Amino acid sequence: MAETTTPEHEQEGDDDRLSTLPDDILLLILNKLDLIRDAARTTVLSKRWRHLLGLRSEIVLDVLNFDATHQDDDDLEYTMDDLLRTNASVVEATEILLRQHRRQHTTIQLLDITFYLRDESIGIVRAVDRAMADHRILAAKFTVIPDVPDVYCEDDDVLLAYGRRFMTFFDAYPRAFTGLKDLNLHALRLGESDIANVLSACEKLEYSSLVNCDAGIGDDQLSVLQIEHSRLVELVVIFCGFGTVELKWLPRLTRLTCRNWMPSQDQYPLSIGYVPQLLVLTLSNACTAQHKTIKLTEFLGNTAVAELDLNFLCEKMSYHICYSDEENQTGENTRENFDRAADLLKWETRHDFKHYNMKKLTIKGFQVEAKFTRYIRRVMEAAMNLEVVSLRESHPCLRCEFLPSTVYPRTHKEINLIKKQISAWRSSPIQIEIV
Structure with a gap:
């Protein structure tokens, strides 16, 4: 009897029905997997799958999801060796995937990488730089995080070391940043003009966040963050050490969020220049008692702001001083701090x-x-077309989870009294939310 040949995918197992599917269907299945790690495991099932990993249209690599050894056991201690191995895996995965896309002349719709700011991570930036040169990436996102447990680290030497390392990456491979649409930086102390230069180099940037960053702190003053960008749509500044944030020229910016930064004592914390499309302005814990007043014109001016979101759970408004020595806090001095903040509003x-x-x-x-x-009454007098006033209770401090005791309206009688008082300030109906 003549021997018959069996297709390769049938030799690997009669039950492997998936391997009989055409490439476009198999690629669709791979694109549905959330983690590249899982997709890579799938490709070892059959030779039929191996070339497909380099065809994924979206690549998401998150170092926080890459350590398989600790995924199912929260009690295991995560060591620096684990961290190094995990970050090295992300570097290797980035290099392999981008090399496969280059060989197969395919285009990546989205490249989203979260990695630790370690020396070996320059391999990620280098690989992206090469891919950008071939115009194979349509949209890219970097989230750069510190390799220390406390993302809000206050050690000056650590922040400075991270800042220098990041700028080494940037200076060596600036092309990797030119195609970024999303850049998120954590725990960096940069030079006075470094942040402005980085954002300027990211020509396609639309979304950016700075967490626990600053541009250098002198003995007598805090740094100033000045931003100009033609395409930036959303900016988030959290726990940063800038004395002032100056929005110089941002014609497309629609959303600005500033939370928990310590402004200087003799300047207003936010200066808005040409930002004609700004629609949502969120300010949380961004003012201290040294600021006797807040200028409405500084925040709004000629902007298109439709929603002003203010959070007054801050260290001078909530009987809480998050940044000071806890041993020196007493009921009397926290009460005094609160009383001194009366003019803040x-x-x-x-x-x-x-x-x-x-x-x-x-x-x-x-x-x-x-x-x-x-x-509230002064805002209503200035905002001629105000439709909604939403009053919310305090939330825990993002830094230490402190939750102050508040005098918040809870009974129907208290809620109705507040609503009646606010409604009396407008001749036209206004919606009042107390939740």
Whole structure:
């Protein structure tokens, strides 16, 4: 009897029905997998799958999801050796995947990489730099995180070392950054103009966040973050050491979030220049008691802000000083800090200043006190087309989970009294949310 040949995929197992599918269907299956690690495991099932991993249209590599040994056991201690091995795996995966795409002349719709800021990570930046040169990446995202447990590390030497390492990556392979649409940086102390230069080099950048970053702190003043960018749509600044954030020229910016930074004592923490499309402005813990007033014109001016979201769970408004020595805190000095903050909620503006775009005012950390109601009334007088006032209770401090005791309206009687008082300040109906 003549021998018959069996197709390769049947030799590997009669039950491997998936391998009989055409490439486009198999690629669709691979694209549905959330983790590259899982996709890579799939490709070892059959030679039929092996070339497909380099054809994925979206590549998401997250170092936080890459350590398989600790995925199912939270009690296992995560050592520096584990961290090094995990980060090295992400570097290797990036190099292999981008090499496969280059050989097969395929285009990546999205490349999203989260990696530790370690020396070996320059391999990631180098591989992306080469791929950018071939125009094989349509959209890219970098999230650069520190290899220490505390993302809010305050050690000056550590922050400075991270900043220098990051700039080494940037200076060596600037082309890797030119195609980024999303850049998220953590725990960096950079030179005075480094952040502005990096953002400027990211020509396609649309989304950016800075967490626990600064541009150098002198003995007598804090640094200034100045930003100009033609395409940036959203900017988030959290726990940063900038004395002032200056938005110089951002024609497409629609959303700005500033949370938990320590501004200088003699300047206003936020300066808005040409930002005509700004729609949502979120300020959380961004002011201290040294700021006797907040200028409405500094925050709004001629912007298109439709929603102003304010969170007053800050170290001077909540009986809480997150950055100070806890041993020196007493009930008396925290109460004194709170009392000194009474003027913080005043709006210093011309009496005839009007803003016609704001539709919603949100205040988190609202309390039944005169300074809050005076503040709301001044906003309502200036925001001519305000439609919604949303009052929310305080949330725990993002840094230490402290939750202050507050005088928040809870009973129907208290809620109705607040709503009646606010409604009386407008001749037209206004929606009041107390949740």
